[in-house]
Amino acid sequence: MANEEKQFVTEITPQKEDFSRWYIDVIKKADLMDYSPVRGCIVFKPDGYEIWEHIQAELDRRFKETGHRNAYFPLFIPESFFQKEKEHVEGFNPELPWVTEAAGEKLEERLAIRPTSETMIGHMYEKWIQSYRDLPVLINQWANVVRWEKRTLPFLRTSEFLWQEGHTAHENEQEAREETMRMLEIYRDFVENFLAIPVITGQKTPSEKFAGAVDTFSIEAMMKDGRAVQAGTSHYLGTNFATAFNIQYLNRENEHEFVHTTSWGVSTRLIGSLIMVHGDDRGLALPPKVAPKQVMIIPIGPPKTRDMVIARSDELFTELKKAGIRVGIDDRADVRPGWKFNEYEMRGVPVRLEIGPRDMENGVCVLVSRISGEKKIVQQDRLVEEVQMMLEQVHQEMFNRAKTFRDEHFYSVDTLDEMKASMEEKRGFTLAGWCGSEACEHQVKEETGATSRNIPFEPEVHKTKCLVCGEPAKHTVVFARAY
């Protein structure tokens, strides 16, 4: 047993030793994914995919609640479509895979595999939208997209990934901007209250915005190595795509006008984020609302009471399942409880339920929190409420810990030298003033490896001078090294 455990523990590289290796160790060992034979593409194994299914179900509910409907557009995008929006083609062309042959024949026009669908959807909206009566169009798509990335990392940056992309069209700028902010707020609320990840909401600088957008807004999360992940984006596209695809409508004054469009998306990189935010040296720690198993029951005690304890465990299992709690039971006789404890901690199951013969006598069982390790003896006849309470508590605690970590790794600097020192000595986000020039932003990246993450809506402090040139600051910006 001791050996078994020891061997187990040494299989995960400690975070402090090598965070990247820790990440790969954990996702492989917890069986979330596998590498595929196609460069940069991963296989989402059932436990990894189920996290995505819970993310999907909840977001889909929220999208529909706010009036959106799902549709599905083709995977293939004709080459000529990309030429229509100049910034868009420049942004995406370097990453496109091309279909050049099909059914034994060379195609007349190459087809890109979609990296995002603004162009295809723009083409269709031109046909669908005639009058202000057709507006707003509020459509979302769940789909796979492909970007042929040079440097890949499971979940966080893969050549093919899964995502949703919302595409809406509106009568005017105000409505489109309201939609852009509404969806950003849905993302913020979802990521904070469902995935237990605190985020910084703000606006991207022009050099970091979506190719073809007027304004891009993002939520940025801090991983446990201090790096940033852009967890979701919402774009106000103005009339850029409407002009490129001639999406005009007859307005209330009977005049032709371009629609104003938005797009917004989150992807399977959320899975990578939640692992890097919550995991520890014992393995995964999954937010209860997306955990494939929220509770794992482990019967304990000597062989002679085994049947009795398992019978009661099965009853508790059924009761929890009936209450809509995702519960599992591991009653294998040939594996010792201690090994099981480690196993499900490593897999990130939020709550462990232990029950043995003495607990049965007392009508109780023990709940153990994955995140704090707290053990709570609870009455069996109050089990459902107690489990629900502990799940809620685990969620809160995960959020609080992540928030504390982020606050502790959030720095403020006045000069580029301070920024350099900050990036080298400490890891985290750094707040600094910025004059608004691309040259200064570029210099920060060159010298520190940090990019501007966003201009936060509510910065902790307001900076007055640009950290590079010392000129008056136009914005206070969050800089960080990013995935």
Add this chain to the structure above:
Amino acid sequence: MANEEKQFVTEITPQKEDFSRWYIDVIKKADLMDYSPVRGCIVFKPDGYEIWEHIQAELDRRFKETGHRNAYFPLFIPESFFQKEKEHVEGFNPELPWVTEAAGEKLEERLAIRPTSETMIGHMYEKWIQSYRDLPVLINQWANVVRWEKRTLPFLRTSEFLWQEGHTAHENEQEAREETMRMLEIYRDFVENFLAIPVITGQKTPSEKFAGAVDTFSIEAMMKDGRAVQAGTSHYLGTNFATAFNIQYLNRENEHEFVHTTSWGVSTRLIGSLIMVHGDDRGLALPPKVAPKQVMIIPIGPPKTRDMVIARSDELFTELKKAGIRVGIDDRADVRPGWKFNEYEMRGVPVRLEIGPRDMENGVCVLVSRISGEKKIVQQDRLVEEVQMMLEQVHQEMFNRAKTFRDEHFYSVDTLDEMKASMEEKRGFTLAGWCGSEACEHQVKEETGATSRNIPFEPEVHKTKCLVCGEPAKHTVVFARAY
């Protein structure tokens, strides 16, 4: 008003006049899809896509209930994978689109867009399966797939389509065959009891089976023009893919053995099928369980009672919605009720709810069945039950009508001449004896345009002689022209 209605009616080609045109008219007019700029690819518009969402949700529930979990495998399949299973490559090669360049560079090995995932999944299973303890593997994937078809038809045959593909691996033939039949039965039950489409279950002849399967089983549905649609298939793959991809496991006797695999799938062609089975000259008729809107409320009466009637309509709307019924309301003042009646009939909404000032005095409203036209006056305080009852009744009636139609168009013949006459004069399915030779099967196809659909498990009659050569019949086969 009269003109409006007339114009409306003439927009849908009658089924008897031209069934194919009727189909296209209906799906376009009911706003289920649009053509895309990519050959053979369609856009699933929200009402079309929502039908698929309801199909997905129910099947997904049934798959999980039977122990399956979802996963996701790459879109791209290396060319060399197809070479490993001889029949498979011959079957699919003619339909593959190829990615030959990505990110500005020519690829070393061409990548096919998946037409189905046996090969990729076989490759992964080889890594995942070591011992009998790893079996069975029960995985399903929801995905887009591409087959570059020459002749396309919206929903029924498109270059890109959406589907699910189950892929399981088992210790032995018996378990794999049980799984094959279990999934076929789930399909049958789902299609009959959810989509209200009666089907013929049976086994495919060798020439019609899946490329690489040992045995293929199918459910076959009859469209209103008498043609067949293969609505779902389940394959016992034997050790064909296990051998090609070397998926071996250590069995209970500690010996290496190949796993036995299965695969099974249904696709968005189910949407096409339900339209062609249930629709009529007034338009769509949607089975209640997949209809985006199950009930449409239409307030009627003169302007002076309008506000009062709409207020009550809103209450009924809320009540139905709360009961989980998908309900809509059309209270537009500038469109006349008669026009609305036609509109939602055309869109296939199963139940219409009319309410006017006199109904309000009497505490009643009127439910109208899309399928029978029956009008039922019901008490408002029993509305939820009455609506649920009528939805159930509409479902039953749709199934019964489809079954009656099928039975009336199900013929039995003894000779090829009879078959020819049957195919030319009448439309439908034809039962005939078959000796088992590919030559005879081929001759039927050449001379009548009909293909063998399947060898039904429970044929209405047992034929003793082959319709072509007159030799003793090995099987009684259903022949039909097919989509």
